Amino acid sequence: GNSVTQMEGPVTLSEEAFLTINCTYTATGYPSLFWYVQYPGEGLQLLLKATKADDKGSNKGFEATYRKETTSFHLEKGSVQVSDSAVYFCALRNTGNQFYFGTGTSLTVIP
Amino acid sequence: DTEVTQTPKHLVMGMTNKKSLKCEQHMGHRAMYWYKQKAKKPPELMFVYSYEKLSINESVPSRFSPECPNSSLLNLHLHALQPEDSALYLCASSHPLAGAYEQYFGPGTRLTVT
Numbered sequence: 001g002n003s004v005t006q007m008e009g010p011v012t013l014s015e016e017a018f019l020t021i022n023c024t025y026t027a028t029g030y031p032s033l034f035w036y037v038q039y040p041g042e043g044l045q046l047l048l049k050a051t052k053a054d055d056k057g058s059n060k061g062f063e064a065t066y067r068k069e070t071t072s073f074h075l076e077k078g079s080v081q082v083s084d085s086a087v088y089f090c091a092l093r094n095t096g097n098q099f100y101f102g103t104g105t106s107l108t109v110i111p
Numbered sequence: 112d113t114e115v116t117q118t119p120k121h122l123v124m125g126m127t128n129k130k131s132l133k134c135e136q137h138m139g140h141r142a143m144y145w146y147k148q149k150a151k152k153p154p155e156l157m158f159v160y161s162y163e164k165l166s167i168n169e170s171v172p173s174r175f176s177p178e179c180p181n182s183s184l185l186n187l188h189l190h191a192l193q194p195e196d197s198a199l200y201l202c203a204s205s206h207p208l209a210g211a212y213e214q215y216f217g218p219g220t221r222l223t224v225t
Binding site for chain 2: 032034043046089
């Protein structure tokens with residue numbers, strides 16, 4: 001079946017620290033992988049995506065590389081800001097219409 | 112236009128009320144979704160419509176009744192809800208049956224059942 005495993009939070013970092021949020025997946029075939037971000041009181045926003053092995057998605061200083069050999073899609077940012085405080089969800093889409101979400105990782109960045 | 116709109120933003124209803132949530136998108140997406148999200152949890156899939164036909168119902172209680180009147184609109188009719196149904200209800204849309212495409216989410220309706 002399809003599933004996503006995401007590192008547990010919450011994560012608290014100081015401003016300008018390096019961020020890694022781990023995500024691994026289980027899927028048959030060749031899924032597409034996504035990172036979504038949810039700010040308090042809002043819906044989910046697409047942060048970045050990758051649709052095939054070795055693709056790197058990037059946006060707003062965040063990056064993630066689709067690693068088929070390790071079935072991973074870890075989110076990284078070199079220098080976090082207070083405004084990055086949010087909940088981050090890793091997700092996959094395989095064939096069909098269904099998306100599979102990880103449990104979410106809450107990030108708090110302190111000045 | 113990559114926006115999904117949802118109304119109302121907040122809703123408080125009693126257990127005997129009937130209300131509806133509305134969702135609209137104009138991106139030409141033919142897959143539309145309802146999710147329920149509790150605090151600090153991932154979205155939980157409720158229903159999926161593909162080409163205006165219900166394709167997935169995740170064993171949702173019948174007090175939730177979805178409707179897709181056309182390719183741009185999605186409704187969720189609520190009746191006789193329970194306090195545990197209080198949550199954020201998210202609508203989303205996507206290209207159907209195309210694995211490379213992401214979902215676009217609305218801002219959600221915050222529902223409180225009293």
